[in-house]
Amino acid sequence: MKWLLSVVAALLLAGCMTSQDRADSLDAVAREYVGLSLEIGTHEEGYIDAYYGPAEWKQAAEANPRAVPALAQAAADLQARLRATPQAADPLVQRRRAFLDAQLTAARTRLRMIAGERLSFAEEAQGLFGVTPEIRPLTEYDSVLARIDQLVPGTAPLPERVEAFQSRFVIPADRLDAVMRAAIAECRRRTVQHIPLPEGEAFTLEFVRDKSWSGYNWYQGNYRSLIQINTDLPVRLSRAVDLGCHEGYPGHHAYNALLEQHLARGRGWVEYMVYPLYSPQSFIAEGSANYGIDLAFTPEERLAFERSTLYPLAGLQPGDASRYLDLQLAMEELAGARFTIARDYLEGRIDRARAVALTQRYQLVGTRRADQSVAFIDQYRTYVINYGLGKDMVRDHIEAVGPDRAARWEAMRRILSQPTLPSDLR
Template identity: 55%
Template sequence: MTFRHAVSAAALAASLLLGAPAFAATPGAATPGAEVLNRIAEDFVRMTLEAGVREPGYVDAYYGPEALQNTAKVAPRPVSVLRKEADRLQGLLGHIPDKDLDADEKRRKLFLKGQIKAAQTRLAMIAGDKFSFQDEAEGLFGVRPVLKPLKSYDPILARLDKLVPGKGDLASRVDAFQNKYVIPTDKLEPVMKAGIAACKAKTEEHIKLPANERFDLSFVTGKPWSGYNWYQGKAHSLIEINTDLPIYISRALDLGCHEGYPGHHVLNALLEEKLTKGKGWVEFSVYPLFSPQSFIAEGSANFGIELAFPGDSKTAFERDKLYPLAGLDPKTAQAYGELQEAKAALSSAGNTIAAEYLAGRMTKEQAVQAMMKYSLYSRGGAEKRVAFVETYRSYVINYNLGQDMVRAHVNRAGKTEDARWKAMERVISEPTTPADLRK
């Protein structure tokens, strides 16, 4: 006998931990299941904040009540208890009948299920449980990646070999070629700001941004990533650019779109405006890094580059605006643009390398060498990428597989630029799940 749909919304609400509400009442919570979702969402926020104390870096952003965060810091529950809490919340979600929810609330329920499944997986990892790369990725991000054998990328390398001048191994030749396109240190800030401004202008043509949105730009060192958006709440972001390695001219628009517009900054600002404030959905006030939300965030941020600058327009803008700012020769922009486009076909090779390395089937040096050969990183870049894998593990799938799925979803919306931007806005302002991208 099952009780899956035999529990009323009122009974479910009574079964939740009944503390003083930390959040304001949700506007228009009229359906029988809405209040249950609200209480599950509040407990999800508490659980996530406490998990963030147990694992630094687990919480990427939080802009809810400060008192709730302070409580989590003072008295976080043990990981074993947090695992039981995640199981409890998942069980409660499974018992909310769809008939008790409207269409928006059904999407909210599915979003929460994915977020809580990710919490169950990550808390198990914190406790010491081991997963295969694919099981881990599916549990955390809601998508099971297909890992291609590295030899399947050999034809792409063969094509690139003909494109890059010089003698010697391909990775070294690519490195030497790209070194001609490094932004000088004294030009870095104006070039990056010009790139971000261009990404914002393109985005504002299609998406109405929240009032008073803004970002601060900072340059840092000693990080495993190349750029990071730290969302502060109230439509404000801190965008950090890592200068450990040389920054190529192509990265100005890449980082400007990815970290800023229409990437992470815009996604977080829209979710805050439309869901946290507009609907009172408190689960969006906290962003657990290891969750399907990151699959959507990274995939849309990467696709946002080509959405804002389709075809040859990226190379043209760099040639006309950024090369002069950086003191580089605009006449060589086309050749560099062609190389970047060709290299993009290798993006998923890093998933296979990460899986092999994390499973112990590659040593660290073998992983570095594989990154150099199949992702065409410099030695320093390959070491930095392996360090990223060590820190973030299967998170790497979000950049390439996420981009592929967002691209396919947005392009299905229509052939016009307007239709695609509208589809993109829905992706980054609604409770989008990886399953939604298949529609």
């Protein structure tokens, strides 16, 4: 990998500079940021979502990691050094500097949490992801529930009716692999028409159990990903396109591959070889992955593809396909209710049983799915904002270019292949 060897050589040369020279080098700060992130990862499982830099950097970080207080001080010192670097004329380098600064703020926030500090929902979200979500009263979502009530009429409680209706669209286990692969292939086909991807990019698909999430992309470097689908609960047909776009194209796999191609390799910016999960990078990743579903498929296109391809592969009858899609679109308007439930649960206003009950009511799911949703909050806390709020901000930013789909795809390409922060979307 000649590109990686050249990066390592440049950074070894940077290591021979004086401390003042190093303070003026974005490359030196970036190299230390990578090591710092890997050391933090030794204190929290799952903190590092992806790493594809030199193996010896990871080995060095894991061999003798500093204690949390020392890492917190190192992060503060590194951020001060970064802020002392001169502002570059190149706008992209300016954005690189801002990205590093935001990532270091997130690292410092996470270290406070690892040390046992309890932050408010708003403080945690701002510190980790660079945004403060608007939290609306749950009663504001009652009008959405009323509209959904008309889509799924009956006398049973609405969550039970919705759960029963959606259960008609479960993909049989022996057909799940074929359905998922067809969905991912179509998501990819639509993406590469607008965004060139690196030659040789590919993914491996696996089905797993005992997870709090429904799907996950583990980026492995060299333009390769492992996409995992959780089968703890029956997988419904609507999830095929959702997961295919979100985890694959133009979602997480495409995003990470483009960052590797254009920034890690193309510019030698080593900070993109590591991906700390609790950082503004995740806000961009989740928001762009969720909006990518709508960018790749209009509702009409999605319905046509599902009816012509996915329903037959799943062995399901498409008679109610239109109403099923209408239900999915309506339920998206309930995304913000999850923030309210998460905030009240994490700040101790409600207990877990109440959080599960409210999730059933305002996310229109059965007990098992509600329990899984709250388990995700237990594990990932304020990370839940990245999906709904992230999608809203990416959508507003991209659709501001106008209705032309080619222009929208180009705006998405820039988000996915350049240093991008939530503040860049405003």
